[in-house]
Amino acid sequence: MWGRKDLLCKGSTEEINFKRLDLPEETLRDYATKLNQLITSCIDYEPPVGSLNSDEIPVFVQQTFLSADLNSTIMFVFLMGIYTTVYFGTLYTYTAYKVSSGSRIIIGTITALYGSTLAQLGLQWRLTNLQFIANNETRESIFFFSDNGAPGISFAGAVTSYVAYVLADGLLLWRAYHMCGRSIYRISIPLLSFTAEIALSIALIVIQERLWFQLGYATDATRNMGNTVVGCQAVVTALTSLMGTYIICRQIMSSSGGILRSKDRYTHLIQILIESCMLYSLTGIVYAVSSFLFLMPNDAGSFDLVPFELNEYFAALSTVITGIAPTLMVARTSLSSRSTAEISTTHQISGLQFHGQSVANNGTQSSQNSPEAIENEKEQV
Numbered sequence: 001m002w003g004r005k006d007l008l009c010k011g012s013t014e015e016i017n018f019k020r021l022d023l024p025e026e027t028l029r030d031y032a033t034k035l036n037q038l039i040t041s042c043i044d045y046e047p048p049v050g051s052l053n054s055d056e057i058p059v060f061v062q063q064t065f066l067s068a069d070l071n072s073t074i075m076f077v078f079l080m081g082i083y084t085t086v087y088f089g090t091l092y093t094y095t096a097y098k099v100s101s102g103s104r105i106i107i108g109t110i111t112a113l114y115g116s117t118l119a120q121l122g123l124q125w126r127l128t129n130l131q132f133i134a135n136n137e138t139r140e141s142i143f144f145f146s147d148n149g150a151p152g153i154s155f156a157g158a159v160t161s162y163v164a165y166v167l168a169d170g171l172l173l174w175r176a177y178h179m180c181g182r183s184i185y186r187i188s189i190p191l192l193s194f195t196a197e198i199a200l201s202i203a204l205i206v207i208q209e210r211l212w213f214q215l216g217y218a219t220d221a222t223r224n225m226g227n228t229v230v231g232c233q234a235v236v237t238a239l240t241s242l243m244g245t246y247i248i249c250r251q252i253m254s255s256s257g258g259i260l261r262s263k264d265r266y267t268h269l270i271q272i273l274i275e276s277c278m279l280y281s282l283t284g285i286v287y288a289v290s291s292f293l294f295l296m297p298n299d300a301g302s303f304d305l306v307p308f309e310l311n312e313y314f315a316a317l318s319t320v321i322t323g324i325a326p327t328l329m330v331a332r333t334s335l336s337s338r339s340t341a342e343i344s345t346t347h348q349i350s351g352l353q354f355h356g357q358s359v360a361n362n363g364t365q366s367s368q369n370s371p372e373a374i375e376n377e378k379e380q381v
Helices: 025-043 059-095 101-134 139-148 151-179 185-213 220-255 260-293 306-343 362-368 371-376
Strands: none
Touching: 059 101, 059 139, 059 306, 101 139, 101 151, 101 306, 151 185, 151 220, 151 306, 185 220, 220 260, 260 306
16 A cells, blocks of 8 residues: 555654655645554553453453363263263163164164264364364463354354254153153143243254354343343253153053052162153253353452353263263163063063053043053064
């Protein structure tokens, strides 16, 4: 723009070399004055209150954020190793005895859960690599990248996690549906909760897409709205799991009422269901609490790091538990069914074999939900 003409400004108009500029001296002095005013305004600039810069954010805050990011990723990798062992062990145990169409649905679902969790780990690993390797000039550069960098990776990870929640609860409701004789009415309440869970997941995808990619959308109000929806979605997910498990356990107890020899078997099965449900639900509730803590007002200039640290660690934990809880339940009930078959010929109910007979009318409801009816469908799962 300037060509061969140079303007040497050292802080005052008298120090400017005008001889090398082919413009009137009056015009050049006017330009130089404006340029010096611009330089002075840049030097004296003070960012508005609440904006982020490395001088305003204490070192311990930056270190805490980066430590939580890195350590939660390491914990994610460790838990994923446990999940991988559980998944392949379950796959071997279950496929060794189940070959029907119902079995393929269960295998497909737990495989999709494992794949979605593995995809989240890959995305998180890529994000960590960009954060600590590609942008490692200073601690500040790493910190600001962790807050604003790689929106595409962060958005893809969020979408994948919501898909995993829907798969896990969908599998549970599929079991409850077959356990209740394929009656939608009897699972209507958890089904409504599941529908709300899907709606909240879609809302979160829309909100986070705008937060990451739409300029000017990210404000305190929109972030608080996002945290509120995240917390509500986690609570609804936990409620869906609890209600679905309750329906299954109630159906098992009502179906086993007249079989005393199977009491221990049914008690053990219910214990498996409750333990898996509580593991999944409690993790989701704690994750919801950590999201709601972001909504608490803070004093100006204060940094409340507890919500952030809880959210980082429980996000990693919740991601793995979402997949490992239903997978572990499949493995335990398969092993329980196998051991019971070896020592008893008593009709059994399996936590994996939730196929009930279709109910033609009220007069056949009792016999078709009995253990004998469920046993007759066992080979179809």
